[in-house]
Amino acid sequence: MSRAAVPGLPSRYPIGGQLPALYADDDLAQRFTAGLDTVLAPVFATLDNLPSYFDPRVAPADFLAWLASWVGAADDPRWPLAARREAVARAVELHRWRGTRRGLVEGLRLALGVHAEVTGDGGAAWSRTAGADLPPKPSSEPLVRVWPGPGARVDPDRVRAIVRAMCPVHTVCRVEVLPGPPTDEGR
Secondary structure, eight states: OSSSOOOOOOOSOOGGGGGGGGGOOOOHHHHHHHHHHHHHHHHHHHTTTHHHOOOTTTTTGGGEEEEEEEETOOOOOSOHHHHHHHHTTTTHHHTTTTTTTHHHHHHHHEEEEEEEEEEEOOOOOOOOOOOOOOOOOSSOOEEEEEEEETTOOOOOHHHHHHHHSSSSSSSOHHHEEEESSOOOOOO
16 A cells, blocks of 8 residues: 555645635635645655554554564565564564574464474583593484464475574574474374
């Protein structure tokens, strides 16, 4: 939708009514200012509602991409509008959790509407004894298991792209896309 010309939008501040009394009965002046009112009405409506443009929950849909760029949020036009709005609204929180299990799980849920579980930590080991032997190699790299919600599909390529973008650089994560929630036997 364009805010440049909204048919039938009345001006809250008609210029003809603000002219000196001399022009109140002048037909040409009233018609001319009515034309200006048509052009200025969307500008006034936008300015009157300016705070709404900065609230991702109510901002116009075509404004979300620009708003997302302000907060570094992912914005994919293929996502449902509600998911795009939530991604922008929660961008700061997700940046705070970036590189953590919680951040990865929330990012996948938000971006793809999938459930996820992260096991393993790709962590570090140390010794309190100086000159001790090196610790053994960590048992496994982090594993990200993803499964769809009810009636949804999972695109493995998009899952891998999101995991690559959200995992710390020094960590290699394995990704498994499951048809349903993991069971105790599958762990």
